[in-house]
Amino acid sequence: MDHTPTVTPTEARALLDHADRLSHSAHNATRWPYITFIVALGVATSMGTFAMALATGDAFGLAYVSLLAVMFALIIFFVISIQGRSAFARGRRWTTYIASWFVSYAIALSVVIWAHGNVLLAGLASGLVLVVSFVCAAREARS
Numbered sequence: 001m002d003h004t005p006t007v008t009p010t011e012a013r014a015l016l017d018h019a020d021r022l023s024h025s026a027h028n029a030t031r032w033p034y035i036t037f038i039v040a041l042g043v044a045t046s047m048g049t050f051a052m053a054l055a056t057g058d059a060f061g062l063a064y065v066s067l068l069a070v071m072f073a074l075i076i077f078f079v080i081s082i083q084g085r086s087a088f089a090r091g092r093r094w095t096t097y098i099a100s101w102f103v104s105y106a107i108a109l110s111v112v113i114w115a116h117g118n119v120l121l122a123g124l125a126s127g128l129v130l131v132v133s134f135v136c137a138a139r140e141a142r143s
Contacts, residue, residue, distance in 0.1 A: 031140060033081035034082070034094070034140060035140050037074060037077070037081075038097055038133050038136050038140065039133060039134065039137045040077075041071070042101065042129055042130050042137070043133070044067065045067070045105050045129050045133075046108070046129040047126070048063060048070070049105070049108035049109060049111070049112055049122070049125065049126050050108075050122050050126035051063035051066075051067075052064055053108075053111055053117070053118070053121075053122035053125070054119065054122055056117075093140070097136040097140065100132050100136055101129070101132055101133055103132075104125075104128045104129045104131075104132040104133075105129055107125050107129075108125035108126055108128065108129050110125075
């Protein structure tokens with residue numbers, strides 16, 4: 001007396017819609033730690049390089065050590081938050097995001113090194129880091 005209930009087309013559509021919502025929800029939950037990390041990394045490095053470009057002496061040391069501490073905390077947060085979901089971190093898109101950030105950060109560091117004290121260049125270079133990280137985060141949020 002095996003009787004398997006049949007599913008009506010309306011019920012099947014409702015089940016598929018529910019599965020689609022679950023899939024989107026899971027996808028978004030997986031991506032948010034990455035998006036948060038990209039934005040926080042961009043903000044921290046932008047502010048840190050701007051501070052280092054304009055400060056001297058003890059203030060420079062404070063900006064430098066603070067930037068290192070914040071970056072260390074961000075990396076710890078990121079590693080903890082993506083446990084079990086690290087497949088994306090090995091993807092091409094993530095590599096592109098990090099490479100883009102690194103190039104803009106290298107430009108900002110070159111301003112810190114070779115144009116120390118130049119407010120205009122410091123602002124432009126730090127702004128570039130911020131814009132690049134926001135663009136990468138926005139692109140990831142829409143994908």
